[in-house]
Amino acid sequence: MQASEFSRAVAAAESTASSLGLTADDAVVLQNSSKLTLRLLPCDVLARVAPVARQVARFEIELARRLAESESPVAALDPRVEPRVYERDGFVVTLWTYYEPVTHREVPPADYADALDRLHAGMRKLDVPAPHFTDRVEQAQRLVASRDRTPRLTDADRELLGGTLRGLRRVVGEHGGAEQLLHGEPHPGNVLTTKNGLLFIDLETCCHGPVEFDLAHAPEGVGELYPGVDQALLRACRVLVLAMITAWRWDRDDQLPDGRRLGTEWLSRLRAAAAPWLI
Numbered sequence: 001m002q003a004s005e006f007s008r009a010v011a012a013a014e015s016t017a018s019s020l021g022l023t024a025d026d027a028v029v030l031q032n033s034s035k036l037t038l039r040l041l042p043c044d045v046l047a048r049v050a051p052v053a054r055q056v057a058r059f060e061i062e063l064a065r066r067l068a069e070s071e072s073p074v075a076a077l078d079p080r081v082e083p084r085v086y087e088r089d090g091f092v093v094t095l096w097t098y099y100e101p102v103t104h105r106e107v108p109p110a111d112y113a114d115a116l117d118r119l120h121a122g123m124r125k126l127d128v129p130a131p132h133f134t135d136r137v138e139q140a141q142r143l144v145a146s147r148d149r150t151p152r153l154t155d156a157d158r159e160l161l162g163g164t165l166r167g168l169r170r171v172v173g174e175h176g177g178a179e180q181l182l183h184g185e186p187h188p189g190n191v192l193t194t195k196n197g198l199l200f201i202d203l204e205t206c207c208h209g210p211v212e213f214d215l216a217h218a219p220e221g222v223g224e225l226y227p228g229v230d231q232a233l234l235r236a237c238r239v240l241v242l243a244m245i246t247a248w249r250w251d252r253d254d255q256l257p258d259g260r261r262l263g264t265e266w267l268s269r270l271r272a273a274a275a276p277w278l279i
Helices: 003-019 057-069 110-125 133-145 154-173 211-215 229-251 259-273
Strands: 024-032 037-040 044-050 087-090 091-097 181-183 191-194 197-200 207-209
Touching: 003 024, 003 037, 003 044, 003 091, 024 044, 037 091, 057 091, 057 110, 087 207, 091 259, 110 181, 110 211, 133 207, 133 229, 154 181, 154 229, 181 211, 207 211, 211 229, 229 259
Parallel strands: none
Antiparallel strands: 024 037, 037 044, 044 091, 087 091, 181 207, 191 197
């Protein structure tokens, strides 16, 4: 979130919680990117704050509520307040349960695969409108094609990214296998390790597509333990996802900390992996 919005966003979260009877005298920043994630104290609630114009919080709230009803492994909304989106001072605020993280061990790939399998099982029961994964690929393509939005990309790197996205969008989009509702970005940054097991967060990226697209965001080894995976499709999805996240890092408005360094590093990886898919 831009520095000019930061203090107003924190104030919006604190005043929203206070208006609902939750004591919020302090805010600890947990993440600051396109949205702000705060731990409000002493009420101990997790608040997510985004500008009204750049959010799909209502979709995320409804999806989280319905997945929780089927006991899917997702973070819960705070039970002390009405499960809805709150608007204040140009921001939307959603209030979630805060989970104390368990950090004493790495997540075994088998546990990650099991949690993602259970999430997908819950999602298969839902009939909700969501974009197709190719719509998200197209967004990355438009970003790469815009010299105004990605001014620091060299011509060679622009061609590399554009060709990879174009080729793999076709390959994966025409795979012909089963598709379903997906998380969209179930990478480790969107997984909480809690005493109750793994819980997925940030459901606003949901889309329809093959499960291999979701697995491509997970650590190496998870896809080998997930049941029924098309390993060739997974390999293609891994390169596609690498091209997509690399494109986001070169957006002039990207707010991910250390994003430019990651963008440079991922371009190097893509040069080695993308050759078979370029068109």
